Amino acid sequence: MMRNDFAALHDKLGTDEPITRADYAKLLVAAMIITNNIEDRIKSERKAIEGYKIDIIPKLSRINDETTNDEEAQKLANEIFKI
8 A cells, every 4th residue: 555655656756737735645654664674784784894804804814825726715715614
């Protein structure tokens, strides 16, 4: 139902039909929902960045710094990246 309301409002915005107070209320709700969704995505991306900085990058750096050939790199990677 909300989706249909927003679709109708979207269509209305492209016309000369006046926007009602109820339409502005719907736009407010939509803006709040979008803002919350964006904030949630930002939080998720920040967690991913921290994971890379704290876990993945140091491990990859260690492999790069402490090995001199592919065999050593593979052996250390197997030790570091155990699941």
